[in-house]
Amino acid sequence: MKTIPLAAGFVCLASMAMAETPVLDVYTYDSFASEWGPGPAIEKGFETTCACDLRFVTAGDGAALLARVQLEGPASAADVVVGIDTNLTAQAAATGLFAPHGQPAVTGLPTPYEDANFLPFDWGWFAFVHNKTLANPPKSFEELAASDLKIVIQDPRSSTPGLGLVMWVKSAYGDRAAEIWTGLKDNIVTVTPGWSEAYGMFLEGEADLVLSYTTSPAYHLIAESDDGKAAAAFGEGHYLQIEVAAKLAASDQPALADAFLAYLVSEEAQGVIPTTNWMYPANPLAAGLPKGFETLIQPGTSLLLPQDEAGAMREAAVAEWQAALAQ
Numbered sequence: 001m002k003t004i005p006l007a008a009g010f011v012c013l014a015s016m017a018m019a020e021t022p023v024l025d026v027y028t029y030d031s032f033a034s035e036w037g038p039g040p041a042i043e044k045g046f047e048t049t050c051a052c053d054l055r056f057v058t059a060g061d062g063a064a065l066l067a068r069v070q071l072e073g074p075a076s077a078a079d080v081v082v083g084i085d086t087n088l089t090a091q092a093a094a095t096g097l098f099a100p101h102g103q104p105a106v107t108g109l110p111t112p113y114e115d116a117n118f119l120p121f122d123w124g125w126f127a128f129v130h131n132k133t134l135a136n137p138p139k140s141f142e143e144l145a146a147s148d149l150k151i152v153i154q155d156p157r158s159s160t161p162g163l164g165l166v167m168w169v170k171s172a173y174g175d176r177a178a179e180i181w182t183g184l185k186d187n188i189v190t191v192t193p194g195w196s197e198a199y200g201m202f203l204e205g206e207a208d209l210v211l212s213y214t215t216s217p218a219y220h221l222i223a224e225s226d227d228g229k230a231a232a233a234f235g236e237g238h239y240l241q242i243e244v245a246a247k248l249a250a251s252d253q254p255a256l257a258d259a260f261l262a263y264l265v266s267e268e269a270q271g272v273i274p275t276t277n278w279m280y281p282a283n284p285l286a287a288g289l290p291k292g293f294e295t296l297i298q299p300g301t302s303l304l305l306p307q308d309e310a311g312a313m314r315e316a317a318v319a320e321w322q323a324a325l326a327q
Contacts, residue, residue: 022052024256028082029065029160030058031196031277038269038276045272046263052256061194062160062243066092069248073097079251080260082121085160086242086304087167089118090311099249101261106282109242110302118244121264122279125238125299126164127231128209129202129216137209137232141169144209145183152189152198152207156318159194160241163318165211167310168239170317171303177317181324188325214238214296219278222292230297237301243279 033039033056043054059068062083069076074097084092092098098117105114109123128144128151130137138144144151154162170177189207192198202210209232217229245264247257263269270281274290305313 027078082245120282124213124279149208172236238299240304
């Protein structure tokens with residue numbers, strides 16, 4: 001009878017133990033999984049219920065996230081994707097890579113949204129954030145374009161906020177969108193790949209305003225005790241972002257993926273969202289929103305293109321943006 005050396009035996013036992021712990025791979029965007037984002041708390045909370053290893057894999061911003069999953073196809077290691085939005089769900093659905101989530105509809109969105117494959121977990125309004133010391137913040141895109149103010153925005157080809165901005169202008173101005181972009185060209189300092197780079201530039205004083213969310217000032221108020229930031233209220237309304245999560249059809253952990261999606265919209269996980277992802281939760285919180293959220297602007301008009309319409313016009317709207325800025 002052959003014997004296994006002691007050291008090798010320990011390695012073997014350790015490998016068996018690891019093999020017995022299922023791993024759930026969740027693809028998400030960088031800030032979600034960062035130490036200050038919701039990822040760590042959600043990972044800790046879910047792992048106490050699942051006897052599993054939840055592993056976040058980051059892939060830049062939301063649009064880059066979908067691009068990665070598309071590139072990998074059915075061979076993707078992902079079990080769940082967290083962080084694409086309704087401007088991308090038509091494109092995501094067309095891949096055939098996603099499976100029904102089986103969860104009840106969420107009840108905290110400002111506008112009805114329900115999809116068999118894509119489960120909302122948070123939402124917010126896009127806005128331009130500025131320091132309160134800014135004199136006469138713009139009240140519309142037209143006022144912004146007519147000003148000398150400098151802005152930083154994100155690339156719609158890699159960033160969901162960047163794509164949201166393109167859809168915001170398109171939904172507010174329709175056939176005049178190209179005209180608005182031509183007017184904004186001189187205001188744009190730079191276009192960054194993702195939100196983090198743009199917001200960092202704003203904080204370093206390289207722009208007067210940055211494309212972000214109406215909720216961004218809450219971060220500075222709650223986390224930094226700084227009430228010096230505000231979101232400019234635009235009269236034409238503000239475009240909604242609804243972020244969703246979805247299960248991969250080829251997941252080798254479908255039951256765990258279902259359990260994770262259920263946890264993501266639970267009271268425990270939703271309670272983490274406002275002060276880590278700095279967005280509104282998709283389901284109402286029993287205790288209400290954290291103190292400080294009551295200070296945020298509440299847009300009078302919410303703009304949101306239906307996902308099929310957004311999917312159909314996305315490429316043309318981005319091309320229109322590119323053409324205007326290239327002039």
